[in-house]
Amino acid sequence: MKFLLYTTLIASLFVSNIEAIWVPKQGTTWNYVLKGGEHINVSKETAQVVDLDFTHKSKISELHSKGIKAICYFSGGTLESFRDDKDQYYKVDGLIKTKYEEFSDEIWLDHRKEGLKPLIENRIKRAVSNGCDGLEIDNLGGYKHKEVQKWSDPLTEEDTVRFARWLAKTVHSYGLSIGLKNVLSIVDIVGDDFDYAINESCVVYNECKRYKNFLKKGKAVFGVTYDGVSSNQKGLCSNLNGLGISMIVKSGSSSDGLVQDGVIFDGKKYCGDSFNPGKY
Template identity: 50%
Template sequence: MKLLSSICVLASLFFINNVEARWIPKIGTTWNDVLADTKFDVTKEKAEVVEVDYETSADKIKYYHSYGKKVICYFSGGTIEKWRSDYDDFAAVSGLVRNTYSNWDDEKWLDFRVSGLKDLLVKRMKKAVNNGCDAIEIDNMDAYQSRDVKGVWSNPITADDTVVFAKWLANKAHDLGISVGLKNIAGLLPQVADYFDFAINESCVNYKNECALYKDFVKSGKAVFGITYGKLEDKLETMCRELNGIGISMIMKKTQELKQDGIIFNGEEYCGSGFSNGFSGHTGSSSVNREAKEDTKKTTTTKKTTTTKKTTTTKKTTTTKKTTSTKKTTTKKTTTKKTTTKKTTTKKTTKKSTTSKKTARVKTVKKITSKGKVKKVIVIVKTVTRRKKN
């Protein structure tokens, strides 16, 4: 018995030592999306977190880490770009690759209900883990809102299908020991919030009360990274109204091209004494020791701020992509797509509610690199998939 007990103890210690603590961003952590910037200079970056394509090399990610940055890696789970190195693997799965994403000839929708997709996405997750990414962001989950799907497929993807898929993605990422962020689809937060470690939203300030949908998510101790496109002088009043007290770490860029230049938006500085960033009182953890089988998570936390349930059509944003990788940024309702030609990282954002698609082209807005004090940059490596709304 003593021998058996000793073996059990040793086995337990071995297991515990091999469960790596995955990184969990704190509320208020600053970030920058540099997915399309082939000349990204980490030595000048002030943000703590950086987002890049999941195919970014291990050496580059290690270099970013040496400057104290955390890296989020991007890829699309709801579409496939023709220039991707694994495109043929996707095309070989019967019924998986469907029609073209409107206005994006090099990108197609995926029927993620087809079982053959899971193995392909696990390979991408493992690549991100092996390259040293701290977290992943999976884009284009909003097929259930897209007219490309709803109005064309005989058996279109539904919101319920999306909830099942999102939970599987989160659990699988956690099984592999990596943090995962929910991209847009804020309307499904009540069903999937407990499964994700943080969230990324594009252009919520453009839609009344959309940013507020994340309030309960933030109250639960989870960070939300946001991005707004346009000129500060044109958006300031709206940003001050929509972000007040919500707790979203917002950045601003003049265009939807994901380059390094931009502004780390501090509402307490830009909006005055009546504004609260919503960060106080939150002490999110930087890492968590847990194995993730989050199926037991409280799905019952349907804190639906149903008042803001938008039935907007999916939107897509494009991002310029680096040679050999394209990345999409899903911009909610702002159908924009960050185009990045295959060798030009493209990122797309799909967002509900029809909106114009993003064209990649940045003009300096007050460099994120020069705004505020930020210690680390988390590099978000995304799979560039251009997203645009229908």
Template identity: 35%
Template sequence: MKQLLVIFCSVLSFGCNSDDDNSQSNHSSAQGGLDPNVAPITAGSWYRPEVSVTWQWQLEGSLNTSYPVTLYDVDLFDTATTTIKSLQGSGKKVVCYFSAGSFEDFRDDKDLFIPSDLGNTLDGWEDERWLDIRSANVHDIMKKRLDVAKQKGCDGVEPDNMDGYTNKSGFTLTAQDQLAYNRFIANEAHKRNLAVGLKNDLDQVTELVEYFDFAVNEQCFEYNECDTLLPFINQGKPVLTAEYLDKYVSNASERAAICQESRNKQFSTLILPLDLDDSFRFSCL
């Protein structure tokens, strides 16, 4: 029947589309104008952290700036420019966190989003909803957030929730949609001379490692997923990991074991509270 339809349309000069044509057209528009095959921007003078870099990650509470580390990962919206400058004045680099894949109803720019941008609530985070990463409006908002990072003087950015396609987002996101979006975010960061880290999205590490300067991961040791991140180490790019299990906090031998494994992989691993406040901190370096 499909072949007959094609012949019929051809003979009568009807502008018929086959199912395959429709599928391709829909997929093209679904990517929101982003090219999943765009080349990485690799030439520039932005900060490139080294493998086994020491770091601190705090997104909640009054920021403790006293840790003797090379890199601080802090909230883009909640961290004052003066604090960023002060950290840099003490010889530290500053990476600024923001969510690139979710809507947070407490952010200053929340009113820029439109209803069609917003999907399902994130599991465990009732004040966040997945974003339609194919939306041109979402792309514009993320460019503005990167502009804020540049204006505040951040050395780099950590865009979170970069794996919506593997979650129940409320949208029919594909792996190609995610690749297109993640590569877009990385290149836009580099256009602003900002370092950029890949957050989670383990299934696409090999396709994205060329685009990002480092990786940030949660719980890869807990879920036995850390080897997936080794392409970053192999390219001389650090892997910053955080673990939250109580046994790593309360059991010194468990902590020593995970830290030894982390050092063997040349990872930069922290044992932190899930809320990422400053209530405790253990570093494997």
């Protein structure tokens, strides 16, 4: 009887943990703010992406007091030079690889190395301690980049799918939700494993419709477009029509640290009455 009561208690705690995971609905408004610029607001946002290390837990508590959920950011596929735990990464044989040419302060990682997993888990634990509601783990698409393709044993799509699924399963085990960042090449493969998606460039590359199956499952897609509405208006209207993507438009570029002001894209306002915002 004692064993039965114990197992029942454990099962109920597990269920409670799963039920406690915050999962945004389609149409959730959001903002993308990294590198210490968490004071910047988008009108009526109900979720905000903030950096795991640059955002103090008191700020996350403040967001919660305003009814705003916190999605905490870090890179899982690269090592960012400013992270406090960077020295631990250099201790794992074969983990540190080549420079990320687009971002000089980042180095690609061989995420097949088992030694990476406890380092990622330590960051997840810190996110839990800080009060984060979800995680955005960036740079999973290294296998598509030329720097990685030049390795003697480069990452493959299969490697990436395996890593992405491990991330999703592990993050969920700590009671947090997780968003799939970019890497549209595997969205239809791992879409069921992730709670929402975050994309920085689908308007620029005319790729937003690749989220169609993901959206059909009722999952939220958060999009961000840079350099203002006027320079992207045509692309925004054509890409977002009929899709339920929550798009914000930043006034500057991604290199600004995502602290610049932005607006929630209103398709009816910028594209006309025929614009279909999609089904929420």
